[in-house]
Amino acid sequence: MINKTVADVHAACEGVADGMTFMFGGFGLSGIAENSIAELVRRGVKDLTCVSNNAGVDDFGLGLLLQQRQIKKMISSYVGENAEFERQMLSGELEVELIPQGTLAQRCQAAQSGIPAFYTPAGYGTEVAEGKETRKFGDKMYVMEKAFEADFAFVKAWKGDAAGNLIFKGSARNFNPNMCGAAKITVAEVEELVPVGELDPNFIHIPGIFVKRIFQGAHYEKRIEQLTVRKRS
Numbered sequence: 001m002i003n004k005t006v007a008d009v010h011a012a013c014e015g016v017a018d019g020m021t022f023m024f025g026g027f028g029l030s031g032i033a034e035n036s037i038a039e040l041v042r043r044g045v046k047d048l049t050c051v052s053n054n055a056g057v058d059d060f061g062l063g064l065l066l067q068q069r070q071i072k073k074m075i076s077s078y079v080g081e082n083a084e085f086e087r088q089m090l091s092g093e094l095e096v097e098l099i100p101q102g103t104l105a106q107r108c109q110a111a112q113s114g115i116p117a118f119y120t121p122a123g124y125g126t127e128v129a130e131g132k133e134t135r136k137f138g139d140k141m142y143v144m145e146k147a148f149e150a151d152f153a154f155v156k157a158w159k160g161d162a163a164g165n166l167i168f169k170g171s172a173r174n175f176n177p178n179m180c181g182a183a184k185i186t187v188a189e190v191e192e193l194v195p196v197g198e199l200d201p202n203f204i205h206i207p208g209i210f211v212k213r214i215f216q217g218a219h220y221e222k223r224i225e226q227l228t229v230r231k232r233s
Contacts, residue, residue, distance in 0.1 A: 002163040024052040025155035031172030033154040035217040077101040110147035111182035150183035160190035164208030181210030189217040
């Protein structure tokens with residue numbers, strides 16, 4: 001029987017080291033690997049290159065790694081919710097690569113599929129295309145984008161089984177499936193871990209072949225990034 005279960009987040013993060021490239025699932029604060037991020041903060045690994053749609057907020061998500069100056073470079077699509085990110089970027093402390101959101105997703109998926117590069121029209125004629133190969137197909141110009149090369153991918157799912165099969169819930173699905181299998185080691189933390197055979201195959205979003213380690217997380221805060229409520233009438 002396949003069993004990719006590890007005892008806890010400490011075992012799941014075994015092998016992380018300074019200077020590595022990490023991928024993080026999530027969109028805003030939805031579907032982020034809270035336990036794994038907290039463990040990386042605890043370990044104090046530094047000079048990291050982090051691939052994520054955004055950088056969390058000042059005191060949560062990847063914002064915790066930024067607070068401790070553990071991130072050397074961020075590869076993201078949107079970073080507007082993090083004042084510390086802005087400060088480090090403008091001061092030159094943090095290297096930043098901003099790329100279109102669709103390109104970010106496709107670069108993850110290309111790595112997952114073993115495709116080294118692809119062409120996209122997104123970003124042609126802008127700063128995004130500077131220094132990159134361009135090519136014309138038909139009557140349209142395209143930019144060549146390369147697949148990510150990462151050491152670890154940290155993803156978070158709703159349910160998973162011991163073989164690494166994953167089910168995501170609602171909007172927390174976001175970038176998580178694209179990052180599974182897109183790095184040398186994919187670590188999946190789940191809210192509920194069940195034995196093999198308990199998940200309905202028709203509802204599995206990611207098969208276990210894309211996951212290297214899986215553990216059941218704990219104490220998820222699931223913060224809301226921006227809460228807007230209507231005033232009482």
